Amino acid sequence: MTLRFFIPKDTTALALGADKTAVAIHEAIESGSLDAQVVRNGSRGMFWLEPLVEVEVNGKRFAFGPVLSPDVASVMDSIAIEDDLGLCDHPLFLGETNNIPYFAQQQRLTFKRSGLGDPLCLDTYQALGGFSGLRNALSISAQAIVDEIKNSGLRGRGGAAFPAGIKWQTVLDTSSEQKYIVCNADEGDSGTFADRLLMESDPYQLIEGMVIAGLAVGATQGYIYLRSEYPVAHKILNRAIAKSEEADFLGDSICGTDRRFNLEVRLGAGAYICGEETSLLESLEGKRGMVRAKPPLPAIEGLFGKPTVVNNVLTLGAVSAVLEQGSDHYKNFGMGRSRGTLAVQLAGNVKRGGLIELAFGVTLREVVEKFGAGTHSGRPIKAIQVGGPLGAFLPESQWDTPLDYETFSAIKAMIGHGGVVVFDDTADMAAQARFAMEFCVVESCGKCTPCRIGSTRGVEVIDRITKNHDQDNNVILLHELCDTMEMGSLCAMGGMTPFPVRSALTHFEEDFGINSRRDH
């Protein structure tokens, strides 16, 4: 009986020593002359258990984790002696992977294949349903594909939550000899890693989604704009594109038809603002990443002035799922106008961080308590930042808010790209507010004054507040400055930097030294 070992090779597993674990397992297999294979898979997204080693026996996969190289010998011993691995009593044994509650309680649509096999194996991808969405798309009209996306209720997963089908319809309806599909893979929000995980663990799904988008709107060229901070994803994507070309899933004869679509990865260069779609387009054109005024919409005048679909990695990934299983299946998940699933990325000071794909509507408290099991430090949670560096800091009174785009905007917060960063009670929220302004200073493209200058003034005003210089007036001034930034900035960078600042000031004023002053 051949054993199969699975050792992840995504960034987080590698950052925790997965390569050393793999070397140790190879050595143990050789020295014990075991009948065994090793697969380097993507990650299941249970990052606190990485490196998560799985062993497949009789079609069942059992997990051990975290397995560092010194643990390999004892893990191998326990596998060798157990007739029924389900009875294993090794301290790192986690039972059947699919039954681990963190995993079993998720609703995986976009990430259903993540971590199951070698991310670059085309046979594995197709055996798990891959490219059947593309084949469905090839058999229907462009308008029918767009209608499926509209019916699914899929909204942009990058943060803005714009209905994908409406964007696609605009591009389809705009005639042009050249159109483009651009994938926004500039996942710069702190606390987010879902795009990275999908690209590293299931890259063909993104490629498939982009080809489908091309068929839907009549585009023949695609670009993945990938941030340079993701070297592992870069290598995997380039390999996946080359293999897709060889197998006619990209190129001049998609699946043997006369339809064509070419795809290229372009690297960003360390500018957060290039995650904003118009700045991204400027960057793709080889220019400074300066935000464009809208209109014209990119769907009408986008890359090189041509009609362009710009969608996030997860949006395009979900497209494959919608076309595979049908839009009705997809829209059955979720609440209100937020249909389908949200890839919650649980991060920061949390015991069990990772990727949690769930239907919209789950509360923040369920995520951090049920899945996260509290803080990594063991101290009480003080604040949770949702939606990256432009998202609000939420105090405990707001943790029962369901994760739904509209409900979050009603409390002046945003889901954004789904990042959830937990802070324990040692966090200084005034310092976090200052950092939000500082970050805007570093990353503003500089096009509009409220963002470029406002952020610098914001740092200064916060410093005056925390140093108790004319505090009352400076608090008023900070609110006025935030008003100016919110109302006067072209894009979300300047327009939403006030969210973390104001939420910190409103809910944690004692950190700014405001209460203590009043006590005197």
Add this chain to the structure above:
Amino acid sequence: MLDNKKPLEQLIESYRTVPGGLLPLLHEVKATYGYVPDYCVKPIAVALNLSVAEVNGVISFYHDFNTQPVGKNVVQICRAEACQSMGSRDVEDHAKHVLGIDYGETTKDGMVTLEPVYCLGNCACSPSVRINDDIHARVDQSRFEELINDLQKTVTVTAGAGS
């Protein structure tokens, strides 16, 4: 070493007609030389039909395109929120102290250039540090020192093997 480098003209030629080719070209220049030297700007501008100011404008906009040589190893510490929640501010202070340099500087022996970075996408296992193309998770002060010591060892081994 110099012989292995593609000449600048050849690099420029391979991107001259690529749509939006300036960024990939600058990445290639950086990969070849370790930085974007001043003397590249004019030939690039001429070949891509841009002004020198436009090329300089692009270089200065992006954090990645350093115009001065860097050390043998580039060490980036994540400054973003998830890492802050796990104590990265202490790691930053410690790193600057241990290396004796600030962000944007290189150690006297040319071993390490220290840079800030805003998110490496490893936020569930913070704090994160990138050393060249390797990302490391859960890096506290003592782990940071280990990683730096490992860099020194690598140099010794390589030097020994070469002699």
